[in-house]
Every structure is written in C-alpha cells, then in structure tokens.
Amino acid sequence: MRTEISIEKVRGHFVRQVEEISGQDLLACNQCGKCSAGCPIVATMDILPSQVIRMAQLGMEEVLETNTIWICASCLTCVARCPKGVDLPRLMEALRQISLRKGIAKLDLNDLPVGFLQELPQLAIIGGCRKYYK
Amino acid sequence: MGIPYFPGCTLSTKAKNYDRSGRAVAEALGLGFEELPEWQCCGATFPLMLDDSMALIAPTRVLYQAQQAGDRVVTLCSICFNVLRRSQALLERDEEMLERINWFTEEEYEGDVHVAHFLEILRDDLGWEGPGSVAEHVKRPLTGLRVAPYYGCLLLRPFEEIGLDDPEDPRILHDLVRALGAEPVDFPYNVECCGSYLIVKEPDVPESLSRDILGSAKEHGADVLITACPLCQFNLDYPQRETEMSRAGGELPVLYFTQLMAVALGLSEETWGFEDHYVDPGSAIAAMLKHG
Numbered sequence: 154m155r156t157e158i159s160i161e162k163v164r165g166h167f168v169r170q171v172e173e174i175s176g177q178d179l180l181a182c183n184q185c186g187k188c189s190a191g192c193p194i195v196a197t198m199d200i201l202p203s204q205v206i207r208m209a210q211l212g213m214e215e216v217l218e219t220n221t222i223w224i225c226a227s228c229l230t231c232v233a234r235c236p237k238g239v240d241l242p243r244l245m246e247a248l249r250q251i252s253l254r255k256g257i258a259k260l261d262l263n264d265l266p267v268g269f270l271q272e273l274p275q276l277a278i279i280g281g282c283r284k285y286y287k
Numbered sequence: 288m289g290i291p292y293f294p295g296c297t298l299s300t301k302a303k304n305y306d307r308s309g310r311a312v313a314e315a316l317g318l319g320f321e322e323l324p325e326w327q328c329c330g331a332t333f334p335l336m337l338d339d340s341m342a343l344i345a346p347t348r349v350l351y352q353a354q355q356a357g358d359r360v361v362t363l364c365s366i367c368f369n370v371l372r373r374s375q376a377l378l379e380r381d382e383e384m385l386e387r388i389n390w391f392t393e394e395e396y397e398g399d400v401h402v403a404h405f406l407e408i409l410r411d412d413l414g415w416e417g418p419g420s421v422a423e424h425v426k427r428p429l430t431g432l433r434v435a436p437y438y439g440c441l442l443l444r445p446f447e448e449i450g451l452d453d454p455e456d457p458r459i460l461h462d463l464v465r466a467l468g469a470e471p472v473d474f475p476y477n478v479e480c481c482g483s484y485l486i487v488k489e490p491d492v493p494e495s496l497s498r499d500i501l502g503s504a505k506e507h508g509a510d511v512l513i514t515a516c517p518l519c520q521f522n523l524d525y526p527q528r529e530t531e532m533s534r535a536g537g538e539l540p541v542l543y544f545t546q547l548m549a550v551a552l553g554l555s556e557e558t559w560g561f562e563d564h565y566v567d568p569g570s571a572i573a574a575m576l577k578h579g
Contacts, residue, residue, distance in 0.1 A: 176337045193479045197492050224492065227335065228480030229444035233454045240445075246335035260488050273487065274301040274521045276366055279331040281487030283342070 162212030171209050175247035179210045181237045188231035188241050198224050202231060202241055209244060222248040223259055223285070253287035260285035289319030290408065291356035293349055295367040296328040302364075302517035304560025308545040309363045309405060311558035316413060316424055320361065323352045331366060332484075333373040340387055346374035347388045351396040359401040361408060363545065365516035369441035369449065372402040376448040404442065406459050406515060406544070407451055415466040426553030428468025432575040434547065435472045435509035435539075436460030437500065439519045440480050454478070460513060463544060467551040474507040476500040481522040493522040501527070501539045510571045511540045513547055528565040540568035550576075 189201035198221040208216040225245040298306035334342035353360035414420040446454040461471040482493025524541040
C-alpha cells in the first residue's frame with residue numbers, strides 16, 4: 154500500500170477530531186504492540202490494533218475503512234496491559250463515531266433472522282445498536 | 288429492608304433465571320433484594336466517547352432512582368454493574384457533567400451512590416468462611432463438582448474504575464466456588480472476551496471465541512462453567528445448541544453463579560432455573576448430587 158505522510162496530515166483536522174472524541178494523546182503510543190499481542194479477537198481483524206493507532210497518529214483517514222474498528226468489542230484487555238496508559242478502545246470508539254456520524258450504519262436489525270433476534274438477550278440488541286448504528 | 292436492587296433489562300426478560308436464583312439466594316443469606324420501585328435500562332454500554340453526554344442520561348437516572356432508595360445499589364448483571372459503576376466514577380470526578388445531566392433530567396442526583404455487584408456483597412459483607420459467611424449457609428456442599436469460574440471483561444475492567452478484583456488474575460469466583468464445597472478449575476481463558484455485542488453483527492466471532500473458552504475449560508477438567516454476565520452466558524451457551532457442531536470435547540453447561548449457589552444453599556429446584564438453558568445443566572448437577 155502506497156502511503157503519503159505529511160506534517161499537514163499529522164497535525165490535521167482528523168487527528169484533532171480523533172483526540173478530542175477519544176480523549177487520548179495518540180503520540181503517547183510508542184508501538185510496543187502489547188495491545189495486538191493480547192487482543193482476543195485479533196485473528197478476525199484486517200489490521201492489528203497497534204496499526205490502528207499508528208494510522209491515527211499519522212492522520213491516515215483510511216483507518217476508517219478497516220474492519221478492525223468494528224471488530225473491537227471494547228473488552229479492555231489492551232487497556233489493562235498498555236504500559237503507556239493509552240485507552241485504545243476509546244480510540245476505536247472515536248473512529249466508529251466519526252463513521253457513524255457520517256451516516257454509515259453497520260447494523261440493520263431487519264437483516265437478522267427473526268428466530269435469532271428472538272433468542273438474543275436484550276442487552277446485546279441495545280449494545281449492538283449503540284455500537285453500530287446511529 | 289433489603290438492599291436496593293437494579294435488575295436491568297435482560298434479567299427481566301431473557302435471563303429471568305439469573306434474577307430468580309439471585310433473589311432467592313439473597314433471601315436465603317438474610318440479605319434480601321428490594322427492587323427499585325421505578326427503573327429503566329442502564330443503556331447497556333458505557334459511553335467511550337467524550338463528546339456525547341446523552342448516553343450518560345440513562346445510567347444517571349438509574350443512579351438517581353437508587354439514591355431515592357438508599358446509599359447503595361446492587362446489580363447481578365456484569366454489564367449493568369460496569370455501566371453504572373463507571374458512570375458513577377465519571378460523575379464523581381466531573382461535577383460539570385453531573386450538573387449538565389441533572390439540568391437535562393430535572394432530577395437531582397447527588398453523585399454518591401455506591402454501585403455494588405452481588406459478588407462484592409458476598410465477599411465483603413458476608414465473607415467466604417467463618418461465622419455468618421457464605422460457607423456457613425451451605426446445606427448441600429457441591430463436593431466433587433469441578434467448576435470453571437469465567438470472569439469475562441466487564442466485571443473486572445477497567446480496574447481503575449471497577450476495582451472489584453485483579454483484572455488479570457481474579458479470585459472472587461474461585462473463592463465462591465470453594466465456599467460452596469466445589470472445586471475451582473483454573474483455565475487460561477477465564478478473563479478472555481466472549482465477543483460481546485459482536486453477536487448481533489458478526490455472530491461467527493463470538494462463536495469461535497466461545498469454542499476456545501469452552502474447549503479450554505473442558506480440557507482443564509470442568510464439569511460446568513459459571514459466569515456473572517447474561518451476555519457471556521448467551522454467547523457461550525447458544526452456540527452449543529447445535530449438538531452436531533464439532534467442539535473440543537463436547538458440551539459444557541454454562542450457569543450463573545447464583546444458580547450454583549441456589550443448589551448449594553439447598554433451595555428448591557424452581558429457583559434454579561435450569562429450563563432456560565441451551566445446554567441443560569441438570570445432568571451434571573444431578574450426577575454431582577448423586578455422588579455427594
């Protein structure tokens with residue numbers, strides 16, 4: 154993948170927006186990779202959790218196109234292990250919010266088989282709507 | 288007067304067996320739950336974005352309803368516990384936010400209700416051993432039953448705000464299992480995520496995670512697995528409904544810790560709520576009782 158990095162991007166609107174919504178100092182991350190090593194769902198992600206924060210640091214909006222930000226289930230394992238105190242799930246949430254606020258919905262309950270929907274616990278439906286639908 | 292109790296949406300619907308066994312156990316221990324006279328859903332997710340205070344309205348309203356009933360509120364659901372405890376921590380350190388939410392809801396939440404998980408009350412108010420403890424109330428020790436304590440995520444993390452137990456090596460469910468006369472089974476997946484809300488969007492992911500968690504518990508010799516979370520319970524139990532599905536070592540019943548307690552405290556079978564499971568825990572428990 155060819156990537157263009159520039160000072161403008163690193164100091165640009167996208168980075169500021171992500172930092173504001175997440176409350177995280179992106180440059181606190183020194184890419185040690187503990188988050189990716191411990192993530193229980195990493196196998197189903199297209200890029201590593203540590204790569205998500207790297208792309209965000211560099212202002213690469215393409216990060217919004219990855220499935221990783223939608224796969225993260227906010228289990229907070231990485232938060233418990235990050236030596237720099239970065240709350241990566243808050244960053245993932247910020248990236249999801251930026252997408253959702255553009256009107257990109259990732260969940261339509263009408264797509265779920267009725268039988269399955271009837272089996273689901275209520276909090277899964279409510280939580281799912283909050284995470285994937287605006 | 289019992290302890291003010293917030294059941295939450297799922298314990299009033301899908302997880303009625305958790306609610307029923309929890310109330311019965313609290314009663315038998317002389318604690319008793321007093322359901323909040325009026326309540327609504329806590330919102331089911333703690334808002335991780337900082338620029339949206341709307342998602343804090345639901346948990347703050349629950350906390351306000353709890354304030355009317357006393358100085359603490361108990362939950363059984365790990366997710367309600369997490370949402371309410373984190374919201375409480377946030378409102379305690381952010382006075383401006385508290386004011387903003389109160390202005391919106393037109394309710395005066397003062398910001399100091401203690402949100403407790405039932406497990407915390409068992410450990411801190413009763414203790415596991417000694418006079419008046421959980422162990423002392425056991426009528427039917429679960430001798431020989433090998434129980435995998437599964438903690439999941441939200442009961443433990445983030446430690447700074449939840450602070451219930453060690454987030455990497457928790458003991459609270461282990462200690463409970465021991466107090467009931469059963470044997471806790473250590474297995475490396477006991478704090479791994481079950482996949483949570485992904486069940487609505489990508490059901491394959493929780494299914495594969497649950498296969499790992501159950502396979503590991505089984506491999507370490509568990510007869511049953513216990514949890515404190517209705518979403519973990521579903522994500523672990525539901526994929527096992529298809530018996531033809533190949534799993535590492537067959538089916539494993541997934542129980543709420545309160546159901547196991549109801550058995551051990553000698554409570555009547557209708558409080559156990561075994562009928563609401565995809566994998567029936569009945570035979571594992573019956574086998575244990577027969578030998579015990």
